[in-house]
Amino acid sequence: MRPAVIFLMLLLVLPGTVLSAQQASQTVPTGSAPPANGATTNAAPSAVATSTPAPAPAPVDKTPLQQRPYRVTVEVGFSGPEAVDPQLRADIVRQIRHGFDRMYGAMWITNVLESSWFVPGSTESLERLAVPQLESRYVESETEKALLIAVECDRDGFTVSCRELDVRIQELTPITTRKVFTPDAAAHAACELGRDSFRPILLYASQTLDKTELEFVVQAGLIIPPDPAAAQLREGDVLRTFLRQMDRKNPGKVKLLQRLDLCYVRITGFNDVLGSGGLSADEQAVRVEGVDTQPSQGWQDTGRARGVLLSHGLVPFGTKGRNLQQIGVRQRPIAASSRVRMVLQNRPDRPLICLRVDQVAKLRQTDVSALPPVRILTDRRGELTLQTDPKNPTFWLYAYSGSTLLARVPYAPGLTPVDTVKLPDDSIRLGVEGDLYLLRDELVDMAAEKAVHMSLAKKASEAKNGESFLEAVAAMSTLPGDEAFGLKLNEIRAPAIDRADKAKNSAAKRRVESLIGRMSDSLTKYFAPEKRVAEADELLKLRRAAGLPDEDPAGSSGSGR
DSSP: HHHHHHHHHHHHHHHHHHHHHHHHHSOOOOOOOOOGGHHHHHHHHHHHHOOOOOOOHHHHHOOOOOGGGEEEEEEEEEEGGGGGGGEEEEEEHHHHHHHHHHHGGGGGEEEEEEESOOOSSSSSHHHOHHHHHHHOOOTTTOOOEEEEEEEEEEEEEEEEEEEEEETTTEEEEEEEEEESHHHHHHHHHEEEEEEEHHOOOEEEEEETTTSSSEEEEETTTTSSSSGGOOOOOTTEEEEEEEEEOSSSTTTTTTEEEEEEEEEEEEEEEEEEEOOOOTOOTTSSSOTTHHHHHHHOOOEEEEEOOOEEEEEEOOSSSSSSSSSEEEEEEOOOOOOOEEHHHEESSSSSSOOOTTTTEEEESSSTTTTTOOSEEEEEEOOSSSEEEEOOTTSSSSSSEEEEEEEEEEEEHHHHHTTEEEEEEOOOOOOOHHHHHHHHHHHHHHHHHHHHHHHHHHHHHHHHHHHHHHHHHHHHHHHTTSOHHHHHHHHHHHHHHHHHHHHHHHHHHHHHHHHHHHHHHHHHHHHHHHHHHHHHHHHHHHHHHHHHEEEEEOOOOTTTTTOOO
C-alpha cells in the first residue's frame, strides 16, 4: 500500500513533471538510446528540420546522341477578334499536335499546348521576344527546342508566324510568316513553318583520315521521320558553329557559350551506304548452292555526316578539348537574299562606304572558281545585297581597299535577312599606303627632272657649250637622292608603327612593315651603286666632249641631299 500512496501524492503535487516525463517517453523511438547529458529529445527534430541537403546535379542523359530524340515544346499563342472562341483554339492546337506527330514521329518528344504567357500571340510579340526572357521558362534538362507559334485570327483569315528557340545555344531564329484563310490551313501552315524553322543539332566527333573534312554525329540521326520532307540533312546544307565549355564537376552545367561568327561547315557527305563488300568471311551472308540471293543493298548510316570547315582564319573548332562541346547547327536560307552591312571590327558605327567586294563561288578558299567573280560596291550606308544560290550555298567575299586585300571571309546568304559583317580596321595601312603613293610620285618626278637635265647636258656637250653643261650638272646635284628618300620613308614608318603598337594591332603592323619593305627595295634598286657609277662615267665622257678638263662634277652620282 505504501508505494501506491507515494505515487498518488507525487501525482497530486507534481502533475506537470509526470506528464512531461510520460510525453518524453512516448517520443523516444523503440530501441533508441536515451539522450546523453540530460538533453531533451525535442532538440533533435528541430536540428534536422533546419538542415537542407545540397541540390543534386541535373541528371545527364546517357543515350547515344544518334538515338536520342529531340525534346520539343510547342507553344501556340492566339490573338485577334476571332480567337475568343475556345473551340477554335483547341481545334487548331489539336491539329498542330497531330501534324507534328505525323511529320516527325519518334524523332520528337513533343509537348504541344496553348500558351498561357504568350498573349497576345502576334508577329509583333514574336519580334519583341528576347533570349533573356525565355531562359527561366525552358530548362535544357526538360526542353531542347521551343517552337513559338503565333496565330492571328481575323475576319480576312489567319496570319501564322513562327520562331524557334534552341535552349543549348540560347538563340532565336528569324521570324517566318504565312497568310492562310481557314483553320485547317492555319494548323498546316504552323507545322510547315515549324519544320522550316527547326534546326537540327550535330556534334563534332573527329577529323577524317586525310584531315580535310570533319565528321559529325547527328542527334536522332538513327530515327527516321515518317515525312521525307522532315529529313534533317540534304545536299548543300550549311552548319553554323558554336562552342560550349561544360563544367568538369557538373557535366550538365555550361560554363561558357561562344558563337563563332563567319565560320561555317558545308555538308559534303551523309547517309553513307555501308555495303557488305568489305565484311570479313565470318560476317558475310551464308550462300547455299542452287539458291540465288539478292545482293545486299547496304545499310545507310544516317547518324553521321561529313563537312568542310570554312573560316576567315584560325578558329578553335575541329580540335580536341576537355569538356568541350563543338556544335554545328544546321540552318537553311529563309530569304532570297541578305542585306549585309560592312563595318570596321573596332568601330561598328563606321560603315565602309564604296568598298569593293568580289563574290567568289567556290567551296574551299584554295579552290579555283569555275565562275567569274561578281563585283559589288557598298552603298553610302556601307551595305550590299547578296543573293542566294541553291548550287552555291556559301561564297567567299574578298574586300578590297584600292588594290590591297582587306579581308577574305566566307558567307552564307539567306540565313539572316539583315546582317552585319565586321572587317578589321585598316586605317593605319591605308594611311601608310597613301603616303607611299605620294613618295612614289616624288620619286617619279625626280627621275623625270633628272632625265631632262641629263638631256640638256648632252646637248650642251655636243655644242661644245661648257657653261650650259655645268649649269645642267649643277641642277642635277640639287635633286634629292637616296639619303633624302630614306629619311622620308622612315618618317612614314615610325608613326604608323607607333599607332599599331598602341592599338595592339599586330596585323596592321605586319602590313605596314610589308609596304615599307617593298618601297625600300624599290629605292635600293633605283639608287643602286652600279647605276651611280655608270652615270658618273657618262658625265665624265660628256665633260670631255664639251672641252672641259677632267674633274669630278659635284653631284654627278645623283645622291643629292
